[in-house]
Amino acid sequence: EVQLLESGGGLVQPGGSLRLSCVASGLTFSGYAFSWVRQAPGKGLEWVSAIFDTDGTTWYADSVRGRFTISRDNSKNTLFLQMNSLRAGDTALYYCAKDRPSGGFGPWGQGTLVTVSS
Amino acid sequence: DIQMTQSPSSLSTSVGDRVTITCQASQDIGDYLLWYQQKPGKAPNLLIYHASNLETGVPSRFSGSGSGTQFTFTISSLQPEDIATYYCQQYGNIPYTFGLGTKLEIK
Numbered sequence: 001e002v003q004l005l006e007s008g009g010g011l012v013q014p015g016g017s018l019r020l021s022c023v024a025s026g027l028t029f030s031g032y033a034f035s036w037v038r039q040a041p042g043k044g045l046e047w048v049s050a051i052f053d054t055d056g057t058t059w060y061a062d063s064v065r066g067r068f069t070i071s072r073d074n075s076k077n078t079l080f081l082q083m084n085s086l087r088a089g090d091t092a093l094y095y096c097a098k099d100r101p102s103g104g105f106g107p108w109g110q111g112t113l114v115t116v117s118s
Numbered sequence: 119d120i121q122m123t124q125s126p127s128s129l130s131t132s133v134g135d136r137v138t139i140t141c142q143a144s145q146d147i148g149d150y151l152l153w154y155q156q157k158p159g160k161a162p163n164l165l166i167y168h169a170s171n172l173e174t175g176v177p178s179r180f181s182g183s184g185s186g187t188q189f190t191f192t193i194s195s196l197q198p199e200d201i202a203t204y205y206c207q208q209y210g211n212i213p214y215t216f217g218l219g220t221k222l223e224i225k
Contacts, residue, residue, distance in 0.1 A: 035214075045154075045162065045205055047214040059212045062119070095161055103168060103209050104152040108161035 002026040002107050004096050009112030016086050016116070022079040022096030022109055030074040033099035036081050038092035039111075046092075049081065050099065063089075086116045120144050120208050124217025130225045137193040139220045141206035146186050150210035153182055153191045156219075157202045165204075166191065196222070 008020040022034070035050040049070040050059045058070050069082040079096050093113050097105035121144040131137055141151065149169040154162035164173050166182040169189055179194045193200055201224060206217040 044219045045156075045207070045216045047207075047216070050212070050214075061213045097161075100164070100167070102171075103150060104154075104164045104207065105162075106164045106173075111161060 002098065004098065004107060004109035006094065006096050006109040006112040009094065009114045011115045011117065012086055013118050014087060014116055017082070017084045018086065018114060020081040020083065020094055020096075020112055020114075022081075024077045024079070024098070027098070029072075029077040034072065034079045035097050035099055035105060036070065036079075037095045037097055037105065037108075038090075038114075039095070040089075040092045043092075048094070051079070083114070086114075088116050090114060091116050119213055120147060120211050120215050122206055122208055122215050122217040124206050124220060126220060127218060128221045128223065130223050131196050132225050133196055133198055135196045137196050137200075137222065139191040139204055139206075141184075141189045141191070141217050143187045143189070143208055147208045147210035149185045150208055151182070151184065151189045152207045152209060153180075154205045154207065155200075155202045156205065162205065198224075 003025045006022045012018050033052045036048040038046050038048050051070045067085045071080045093111040095108050095111045097108040123142040151169040153166040155165050156162040165176050165180050170182045181192045183190050201222050203219045203221045205219045
């Protein structure tokens with residue numbers, strides 16, 4: 001069974017940084033693309049970033065480009081999201097999710113909560 | 119970016135009802151359309167991919183249709199466990215974008 005487990009969330013002041021991690025198990029990690037998707041409290045889903053498996057190409061939503069960096073360590077089955085210059089609008093539950101070859105995301109982790117507040 | 123307009127935003131329904139949710143894309147996305155179910159406190163769960171293909175293990179009362187810019191998601195006979203929020207998502211272009219969701223409630 002594929003499982004994803006996020007960590008690294010917490011309370012941070014505006015302008016601060018956090019690094020999220022997502023450890024995957026039950027799959028050949030290097031063979032898949034992964035994404036980060038976030039959900040602000042009581043709001044809908046927003047795709048944040050993706051990293052491909054074949055060449056490590058990365059993609060970002062306009063709202064985070066230049067501030068967030070997605071990366072992966074295939075030797076440790078781990079996905080990362082480095083978040084800098086955090087804003088109140090970045091407050092959300094951050095999910096990592098495996099990209100499915102036929103489209104969409106699944107499975108998802110349980111999420112890690114990021115709160116940006118002074 | 120492709121905008122996904124989902125309606126209605128909420129729906130008051132009864133067990134056994136036929137439920138229909140629509141999603142309109144701001145440009146042609148072919149059949150690159152997904153439907154997710156999200157229950158409170160849980161991660162989303164993929165139900166339908168390629169607009170009309172049922173994910174393995176998903177009950178047949180769920181279905182999807184459409185192509186281009188107009189898509190429909192249907193629950194043929196609502197069950198109590200279907201009470202959730204449903205999202206469409208396009209994956210024809212990056213950035214991937216979601217509809218704002220449809221929250222189903224029991225009358």
